[in-house]
Amino acid sequence: MSEDAPLGLFGGTFDPVHVGHLRLAEEARESLQLGRVRWIPAGRPWHRDELRTDAAHRLEMVRRAVASNPLFEVDDIEARSGRPGYTVETVSSLRAVLGSQRPLVLLLGADAFSRLHTWQRWRELLDLVHVGLATRAGQAADAAVLNDALAAELAARRRDSADALRAAPGGAIVCFDMTPLAISATDLRARLARGASCRYLAPDAVLDYISHHRLY
Ligand code: ATP
Numbered sequence: 001m002s003e004d005a006p007l008g009l010f011g012g013t014f015d016p017v018h019v020g021h022l023r024l025a026e027e028a029r030e031s032l033q034l035g036r037v038r039w040i041p042a043g044r045p046w047h048r049d050e051l052r053t054d055a056a057h058r059l060e061m062v063r064r065a066v067a068s069n070p071l072f073e074v075d076d077i078e079a080r081s082g083r084p085g086y087t088v089e090t091v092s093s094l095r096a097v098l099g100s101q102r103p104l105v106l107l108l109g110a111d112a113f114s115r116l117h118t119w120q121r122w123r124e125l126l127d128l129v130h131v132g133l134a135t136r137a138g139q140a141a142d143a144a145v146l147n148d149a150l151a152a153e154l155a156a157r158r159r160d161s162a163d164a165l166r167a168a169p170g171g172a173i174v175c176f177d178m179t180p181l182a183i184s185a186t187d188l189r190a191r192l193a194r195g196a197s198c199r200y201l202a203p204d205a206v207l208d209y210i211s212h213h214r215l216y
Contacts, residue, residue, distance in 0.1 A: 005035030006103035006165045008132065009094070011078070011087060012112075013185070014041050015053050016210060017065045018202040020183035028107045028132050029071060031176040032162045036071050037107070043078040043085050052189070053215055055079040064205040086120040091128050101169050104129040117150040126153055129170040134178040192216035 010025050025037045041059045059079040066072035077093060078085040091104065098104070106129045108116070113133050116122050146154065157173040164172040183201055191198050193216055198207055210216060 004102065006032065006105050006130070007098070008032070008034040008037035008105050008107050009040060009091070009129065010037055010107040011040040011042060011090070014039075014058050014062050015185050016058070016188060016202060016206055016215070017062050018183050018185060018188055018206075019200070020181040022065060022203070023179055023181055024107065024109060024134050025066075025072060026069075027178045028105075028134065028176060032105060032132050032165060032174060034105060034132075034165075036073055038073050038075050039066060040075045040077060040090065041079045043081045057209075057213060057215060061206045061209055064209055065203050067205070088119070088121045088125040088128065091125060095128065103165050103169050105132045105165055105174075106130065107132045107134065109134050114146055114150075117147045123153065126157065126173075127171055130165050130168075131157075131173040132165075133173055133175045135175065135180075189216050 008025065008028055010021075010028075012021060014021065025039070028034060029037050039062050041055065041062050043055050056079070059074070059076055063074050066074060075094075078090055087106070091106070094104065095102075106125075108131055110133065113131070116126075119125065154173055157171060159172045159174050162174055162176075164174060188198050188201060191201075192210065
């Protein structure tokens with residue numbers, strides 16, 4: 001895959017990273033023909049008020065989770081910043097380094113997409129990058145449940161083929177089917193808090209790290 005192939009950008013709190021995240025990134029890479037996927041653990045996002053775990057820990061867990069995949073990389077641009085980060089600012093910084101022509105594809109689960117209209121300068125963001133939209137267990141990209149302005153953007157920008165992602169640096173929305181995995185970090189935190197097993201819900205390297213540092 002050439003260096004010019006679309007680059008996937010996968011942000012999240014990853015508190016902790018789990019198999020649902022890994023399959024989303026892997027299936028997006030395959031379905032959308034991305035060269036690589038860059039994981040970007042959030043620092044202190046403005047739209048999440050209670051973050052339980054230090055960014056340094058969340059960053060390290062993501063590093064361990066993706067270590068064996070040469071097509072995954074980790075960017076600490078948000079995690080190392082002490083202040084709340086806006087995705088549009090992160091993407092603008094990446095654009096300055098990667099150039100204005102490189103196709104960038106922001107990967108979002110359906111639940112994250114449905115809140116996009118609450119993000120800072122979200123329409124500008126949709127011009128700057130493409131969106132790769134995964135459907136999550138039981139939650140389709142259903143225009144009926146979307147905010148009107150967001151549904152209108154989805155209708156205008158939606159393209160059926162991943163070819164659209166190579167045709168321009170940004171601006172399109174391409175949906176891809178993802179194996180439904182009803183796994184959430186919220187559920188993992190609850191299991192860990194009550195001492196229940198999370199084996200096979202997250203990589204062993206992540207669970208070892210959690211246990212060693214007594215997180216959650
Ligand atoms: P929490 O339960 O704390 O809200 P989460 O498991 O949803 O966390 P995030 O870090 O908030 O994880 O999610 C990062 C991205 O991964 C979001 O775009 C979200 O939609 C997506 N995602 C998370 N879990 C899944 C899953 N099981 N299937 C598909 N997408 C997922």
